[in-house]
Amino acid sequence: MSNLFFTEEHEWVRVEGNKAYIGISNYAQSQLGDIVYVELPEMDDEVSVGDSVGVVESVKSASDLFTPVSGTIVEINEDLEDSPELLNEDAMANWIVAIELSEKEDLTSLMDEEDYKQFLGEDA
Amino acid sequence: MSYDRLIFENSVPGKFAYSLPKLDVPEIDPSSLGTPIREELDLPEVSEGDLIRHYVNISTKNFSIDKGFYPLGSCTMKYNPKINENVARIPGLSKIHPYQPQSTVQGSLALLYELQEYLAEVSGMDTMTLQPAAGAQGELAGLMIIKKYHELRGDHHRTKIILPDSAHGTNPATTAMAGFELVEIPSDEDGSVDIEELKAVIDGNLAGLMLTNPNTLGLFEGHIEEVTQIIHDAGGLIYYDGANMNAIMGRARPGDMGFDVMHFNVHKTFSTPHGGGGPGAGPVGVKAFLREFLPVPLIEKEGENYVLNYDLPNSIGKVKAFYGNYGILVRTFSYISTMGGPGLREASEMAVLNANYLMERLKKTYRLPIDKLCKHEFVLSGIQAAPNVSTLDIAKRLMDFGFHPPTVYFPLIIPEAMMIEPTETESRDTLDRFMDALEAIAKEAVENPELLHNAPYTTPVRRIDEVYAAKALILTYKDMLNEKN
Numbered sequence: 001m002s003n004l005f006f007t008e009e010h011e012w013v014r015v016e017g018n019k020a021y022i023g024i025s026n027y028a029q030s031q032l033g034d035i036v037y038v039e040l041p042e043m044d045d046e047v048s049v050g051d052s053v054g055v056v057e058s059v060k061s062a063s064d065l066f067t068p069v070s071g072t073i074v075e076i077n078e079d080l081e082d083s084p085e086l087l088n089e090d091a092m093a094n095w096i097v098a099i100e101l102s103e104k105e106d107l108t109s110l111m112d113e114e115d116y117k118q119f120l121g122e123d124a
Numbered sequence: 125m126s127y128d129r130l131i132f133e134n135s136v137p138g139k140f141a142y143s144l145p146k147l148d149v150p151e152i153d154p155s156s157l158g159t160p161i162r163e164e165l166d167l168p169e170v171s172e173g174d175l176i177r178h179y180v181n182i183s184t185k186n187f188s189i190d191k192g193f194y195p196l197g198s199c200t201m202k203y204n205p206k207i208n209e210n211v212a213r214i215p216g217l218s219k220i221h222p223y224q225p226q227s228t229v230q231g232s233l234a235l236l237y238e239l240q241e242y243l244a245e246v247s248g249m250d251t252m253t254l255q256p257a258a259g260a261q262g263e264l265a266g267l268m269i270i271k272k273y274h275e276l277r278g279d280h281h282r283t284k285i286i287l288p289d290s291a292h293g294t295n296p297a298t299t300a301m302a303g304f305e306l307v308e309i310p311s312d313e314d315g316s317v318d319i320e321e322l323k324a325v326i327d328g329n330l331a332g333l334m335l336t337n338p339n340t341l342g343l344f345e346g347h348i349e350e351v352t353q354i355i356h357d358a359g360g361l362i363y364y365d366g367a368n369m370n371a372i373m374g375r376a377r378p379g380d381m382g383f384d385v386m387h388f389n390v391h392k393t394f395s396t397p398h399g400g401g402g403p404g405a406g407p408v409g410v411k412a413f414l415r416e417f418l419p420v421p422l423i424e425k426e427g428e429n430y431v432l433n434y435d436l437p438n439s440i441g442k443v444k445a446f447y448g449n450y451g452i453l454v455r456t457f458s459y460i461s462t463m464g465g466p467g468l469r470e471a472s473e474m475a476v477l478n479a480n481y482l483m484e485r486l487k488k489t490y491r492l493p494i495d496k497l498c499k500h501e502f503v504l505s506g507i508q509a510a511p512n513v514s515t516l517d518i519a520k521r522l523m524d525f526g527f528h529p530p531t532v533y534f535p536l537i538i539p540e541a542m543m544i545e546p547t548e549t550e551s552r553d554t555l556d557r558f559m560d561a562l563e564a565i566a567k568e569a570v571e572n573p574e575l576l577h578n579a580p581y582t583t584p585v586r587r588i589d590e591v592y593a594a595k596a597l598i599l600t601y602k603d604m605l606n607e608k609n
Contacts, residue, residue, distance in 0.1 A: 011585040031539065036594035060533040085591075 006116035021095035032058035135168035197543025200392035208455040233430035248379020249409030262387030267302035342501035352382030371500035374469025427567025474548035502547035510569035521579035525561035
C-alpha cells in the first residue's frame with residue numbers, strides 16, 4: 001500500500017512512520033495561481049480532522065488548509081514563510097505541516113493517487 | 125512638471141499655496157513650548173495650481189459608476205441618483221448636531237423613524253436599528269444579538285453558526301469576529317443549500333445559520349422555508365444577509381420567509397454611494413422577540429413626538445456613536461421616498477430582467493455552469509471555444525473596451541468564475557454594447573490569445589504585477605524612496 005493520500009479539498013498526505021506530512025496538490029496550486037503567503041500553525045497544537053492548520057493565500061484568494069488527520073503539530077515548513085512560491089514550483093515536494101498521528105484510522109477515508117486522479121477527472 | 129507623479133515628487137522647497145497676513149503678535153521661540161513631537165513634518169510644498177491639477181488629473185484616471193458601466197458582481201454598483209445628494213445637503217438636515225436638544229431636531233428624528241418604518245415594511249421585520257455603520261457591522265450586531273439571546277436563556281453551549289459555501293463573502297469573518305465557531309456546508313447541484321448536508325451538521329450546539337438569499341450565485345434558495353424550519357426546530361436562529369435584497373424588493377420579504385435577524389446594505393439596495401471605506405450604513409431588523417437586544421437608543425414615537433429610548437437593559441450596547449451615519453441614512457430615505465413602493469419593486473424586476481437578458485445571450489459564447497433563471501446576477505466560467513484562456517485575461521481585456529470588469533474568481537465554488545451584475549439602472553443599449561465587447565473578446569481569445577494576455581493597453585497603468593504587489597508592501601512615500609534606493 002502506498003503511503004501517499006489525497007483529500008477532496010486537494011491536500012496530500014504522506015505518511016512516514018507515525019508522522020503525516022501535509023501539503024497541497026498540484027491541481028490546488030494551479031487553481032490558486034501565484035501563491036504569495038503561507039500562514040503556518042503553532043508547533044505542538046493539538047488538532048482534529050477538519051481543523052484549519054494554516055492558510056494559503058494567492059493573488060486570487062485565501063484558502064484554509066484543513067487537516068485530514070488528528071494529532072499534534074510536530075513540524076512546520078518555515079521555508080514557506082519567505083518563499084511561498086515553492087508551492088507553485090513543486091507542490092508535491094514542499095510539505096506545509098507535519099502531524100504526529102493520534103488515530104491512524106483517519107487515513108482509511110482518504111483517496112490514493114489513482115482515486116484522486118479519477119476524482120479530478122470528474123471534478124475538472 | 126508631470127501631474128502624474130506623486131505630490132511629494134512635485135514638491136519644491138519654498139513653494140506654497142497660502143498667503144497669511146503679516147504677523148501682528150510677538151513671535152516666541154517654539155522650544156519654550158517644550159520638546160516637539162518631531163522636528164519637521166515632511167509635507168509637499170506646491171502651489172495651489174500644482175495641487176489642483178495633480179488631484180484633478182489623477183481623479184480622471186479612476187473608474188467610477190458616473191464614468192461607465194460597472195458590472196461588478198456581488199457589489200451592486202448601481203447608479204447613485206443625484207437627488208439624494210441634493211437632499212442630503214438641505215441645511216435643515218445637514219447643519220444639525222447630535223448634541224442638539226431633541227425638541228429642536230424633531231424633523232430629523234421623524235425622518236429616521238419613518239426610514240425605520242419603510243425598512244421594516246420592505247423586509248417584513250418588526251423593529252429596526254439604523255445604527256450600524258456598514259453592512260459588515262450590521263452583520264456583527266446581528267450575530268451579537270443572536271449570541272445574547274442564547275446567553276440569556278442559559279444556552280452557553282450554542283456556539284455553532286452554519287454557513288453555506290455560497291454565502292456572502294463577509295459572513296465567515298463576521299462569524300469569527302462574533303466569537304462563534306464556523307461550520308461550512310456545501311451547496312447542492314443547483315447552487316442551493318444542500319438539505320441533507322444541513323441536517324448532518326445540526327446538533328445541540330447550534331446557535332444559528334446565516335443565509336444570503338438570493339445567494340452569491342444569484343439564485344433564489346428554493347427550499348428556504350424548509351431551511352428556516354430545520355434551524356428553528358433545532359433551537360437556532362436564522363440570519364438574513366441583505367446583500368442581495370436588490371433582487372427581491374417588493375416581491376419577497378425575509379420576515380415572511382422565517383428569518384429572525386437581518387441587515388440591509390444601503391449602498392447596494394438603496395443607491396447610496398459605495399464609500400471605499402467611507403461612511404456607510406447597515407440597518408438591522410429583528411423580529412419582535414429580539415427587540416430587547418437591539419443597540420440603544422431606539423428611535424420611537426410618543427404621541428406626536430419622536431424620542432430616543434435608552435431603556436433596554438438587555439441591549440447589546442451601542443455599536444456606533446450617536447445614531448449611525450446620518451447623512452447616508454438621509455440619502456437612503458431620499459431614494460425610498462422618490463421611488464415609492466411600486467418603484468422599488470420595479471427596480472428589483474429590472475435588475476433581474478437585465479441579468480437574465482445578459483445571461484441568455486452570453487451563455488452561447490461563455491460557459492454557464494448553473495443554467496437556470498437567475499436573480500440579479502450570474503456566474504460565468506470561461507470562454508467555450510477557448511477553455512485555456514483565463515478569466516483574468518478576459519477581465520483585463522474588457523478595460524480596453526471601456527467597461528469595468530466583472531468580479532473574478534469569486535464565488536470560490538466556480539472555477540475561473542466571472543460574476544456579472546448589471547443592476548437595474550443600465551439601458552438596453554449599454555447592455556448590448558457590453559455583450560458585443562465580451563463576444564469580441566471571446567473571438568480574440570481563439571484567434572490571438574496573446575493579445576488578451578498582455579491586456580490592458582489603453583488604461584493609465586498596464587497589467588499589474590500582482591505577485592509583487594502582494595509581497596512587496598510599499599504603502600508610503602518613504603517606503604517608495606527606500607525601494608528606489
